[in-house]
Amino acid sequence: MTDEEMPTLHDVIAARPHVYRYLKPTPLYTYCGLSDMLGAKVWVKHENHLPVGAYKVRGGLNLVAHLSQSERDSGLFTASTGNHGQSIAFAARAYGLRATIAVPEGANPGKVAAMRGLGAEVVVHGPNYESALEWVVAAAAERGGRLVGGTENLLIHGVGSYGLEIVEDLPEVDVIVVPVGAGSGACATAIVAKTINPRIEVIAVQSAQAPAMQRSWLADKAVTVRAQTIADGLALSVPFENTRRILRKYLDDFVLVEDSAIEDAVLLLLEHTHNLAEGAAAAPLAAALNMKRRLAGKNVVLVMTGGNLSFERLRMLLAQSRKQGVPA
């Protein structure tokens, strides 16, 4: 990918009519409990309020809007750990297309049920994202379908609409903290924010138990690291090349947080915002708590990327917290 092929603010602006045809901007709220805790003015961008409960749906809607008639007729094929699949299923349904989604064994059952509820065919294959991807690449080739990558530029263009909403609703934003799975959300945020105002800091977060993108960003080359995080939205072992390069160009910093800190952050968000965050969506708060001095007094936006935490995981976290008295 050359610089010329990198998504731009203009691409994001052009994608917006396709995104807003099917959904509304999400709220950006400040919470006094979180602000007190961090010694900053803390805002949460509620991407968990979208249909399917995650920001990715913005990208799916833009991608499907741009498909040719023959691509639409051929049906869509993609692999996902969950929210990307829901996004493609939602967009396919909106446009009346068939969608086949490959997910790894043990995928979040609520996310899988939602894909099926949206009419997608869901195929469970292999132990991780990469093996599900391998299956779906072959299936798409065999059946002549349109393979949808996890980080296509058209997805990034659509996803960028939330970044634009942040800057429009809070022009005085100083720092945006965003989690990274495949990287489309962080890329889109960084492109939008840095193009509009280079002084806005964009900080990406991964789990220390799945640091492939962060290590690749630091090394400026693809580094594969086996993902062992409990946060399914962050579970990626092999970095995507296009998002790696975009992050390298636009991102200010890329930090890691422990899975245990992510779990604490899920509970803190539940207590202080009354919103359920999935692991990935709680990682920004976990990271912010490690950067209190750096964030002090600033306008800080934490992107709550999705709310699809499984019921069983939540039950486990709450039971654990009662035993340990953490963090409430």
Add this chain to the structure above:
Amino acid sequence: MTDEEMPTLHDVIAARPHVYRYLKPTPLYTYCGLSDMLGAKVWVKHENHLPVGAYKVRGGLNLVAHLSQSERDSGLFTASTGNHGQSIAFAARAYGLRATIAVPEGANPGKVAAMRGLGAEVVVHGPNYESALEWVVAAAAERGGRLVGGTENLLIHGVGSYGLEIVEDLPEVDVIVVPVGAGSGACATAIVAKTINPRIEVIAVQSAQAPAMQRSWLADKAVTVRAQTIADGLALSVPFENTRRILRKYLDDFVLVEDSAIEDAVLLLLEHTHNLAEGAAAAPLAAALNMKRRLAGKNVVLVMTGGNLSFERLRMLLAQSRKQGVPA
């Protein structure tokens, strides 16, 4: 109150600019898990996505917008079990006014913290809503402040904006199920829906452990019943006269649900929608589960009036459900 003084659809339409000056329409989403469970097409109106996490903020914003300069200068005084107080605190902050909120002992600590975070003075007084109200009536008189009732028409006009959003987003709605505390939400919903289309059924719900409004509706006169529900948003012992009369005129039916069914419904909503509902906001699902035959095949809207469930209550519910295997 004569019929002429009852709020109308026109009042609701006139209130909208004041409401939307500070907040955006909330989403109405369908969930396949809930639809399967009820054998109907089930939609959830996400009033929990509003600032302060509850529909009441719509009413507060409209009321404050209509105050005279001398009322604004005198400061606002009101009593609340929680969300009404947050609404008045939010609206007072938006317009730069002082607000004094009386709450009963044991009030939801998250709601109280949110009122204080919004800059309101919170006074804890007495064991229940009625005793907090008694205190604040005296305080307002003594200090020359503007007393804000819990169900003033100006509140109902603002709250009605969510009813209008429902009918606009889903013109084919057949049934709306809405919880009743003091009754402003149910009144507003019924006025809007029945005026636009008398065939839309509006069904109100109270806890069987706090049935004052339901018994009063059935008897067509004020009936006082001591409230013992775990759902703070439904805890009312002495019915409001104006909402009782509006409900009598507009409402199709008024049902009761057990607190235990409300608790199950909180967990079902968490599992199927990934949204945290406070007790009152889960009562419509609990009621719908008791009316499956009546609702079969219909377009049913459940109003999720607020999300401010306390962390401790949620922890208790989840721990309980693990023991009993209910309902997940």
